[in-house]
Amino acid sequence: GQQVMQIPQYQHVQEGEDFTTYCNSSTTLSNIQWYKQRPGGHPVFLIQLVKSGEVKKQKRLTFQFGEAKKNSSLHITATQTTDVGTYFCAGHISNDYKLSFGAGTTVTVRA
Amino acid sequence: ETGVTQTPRHLVMGMTNKKSLKCEQHLGHNAMYWYKQSAKKPLELMFVYNFKEQTENNSVPSRFSPECPNSSHLFLHLHTLQPEDSALYLCASSPGIAYNEQFFGPGTRLTVL
Numbered sequence: 709g710q711q712v713m714q715i716p717q718y719q720h721v722q723e724g725e726d727f728t729t730y731c732n733s734s735t736t737l738s739n740i741q742w743y744k745q746r747p748g749g750h751p752v753f754l755i756q757l758v759k760s761g762e763v764k765k766q767k768r769l770t771f772q773f774g775e776a777k778k779n780s781s782l783h784i785t786a787t788q789t790t791d792v793g794t795y796f797c798a799g800h801i802s803n804d805y806k807l808s809f810g811a812g813t814t815v816t817v818r819a
Numbered sequence: 820e821t822g823v824t825q826t827p828r829h830l831v832m833g834m835t836n837k838k839s840l841k842c843e844q845h846l847g848h849n850a851m852y853w854y855k856q857s858a859k860k861p862l863e864l865m866f867v868y869n870f871k872e873q874t875e876n877n878s879v880p881s882r883f884s885p886e887c888p889n890s891s892h893l894f895l896h897l898h899t900l901q902p903e904d905s906a907l908y909l910c911a912s913s914p915g916i917a918y919n920e921q922f923f924g925p926g927t928r929l930t931v932l
Contacts, residue, residue, distance in 0.1 A: 712861070739918050750909060751862070753920040796862070805916045806875065809862040 714810035731797035842910030
């Protein structure tokens with residue numbers, strides 16, 4: 709069954725507001741990666757987190773890897789229309805080189 | 820972005836047709852992947868090649884046949900597909916297969932009639 713779960717599946721956000729999307733794994737992950745896919749586009753790598761409790765920021769995006777390395781979050785502040793798209797998390801289950809993707813959170817923005 | 824290219828971008832085929840999808844990466848990577856992306860489902864890994872050798876066949880039906888002649892090129896040969904095979908087929912590459920970020924191509928939107 710699916711090992712990496714993402715919630716929510718859809719996120720409708722008012723422009724200027726903040727939101728968070730979550731990624732949960734049933735097993736410990738060696739790392740967590742986040743990708744963004746714009747409508748009609750392909751997944752584009754955003755960031756990778758490796759260490760327990762790691763936090764990384766990219767401008768208005770904050771990525772966090774949980775202490776137990778089983779969950780991750782992406783927080784976006786002051787949402788803009790350019791943030792529209794589907795955000796996927798993906799992780800390597802320990803000792804497995806295959807990347808397991810979540811189903812994604814699709815973000816729409818109300819101007 | 821032109822690191823990973825895919826052709827064709829769109830393909831419509833009947834169930835009795837034979838067609839091939841092509842992927843080329845210009846990044847000097849050693850690993851290449853085929854994924855299937857269907858609506859509202861996670862990306863499904865189909866095949867993995869590392870240094871031209873297939874390391875993964877994720878229970879994919881035999882009507883999908885991959886070919887990797889060298890580290891830069893990857894093909895997916897299609898034969899006797901079903902309508903449920905309609906999806907976006909994404910090729911990706913990475914420096915190696917362990918814990919590397921993956922670079923995706925634009926995908927081929929396949930419709931099987």
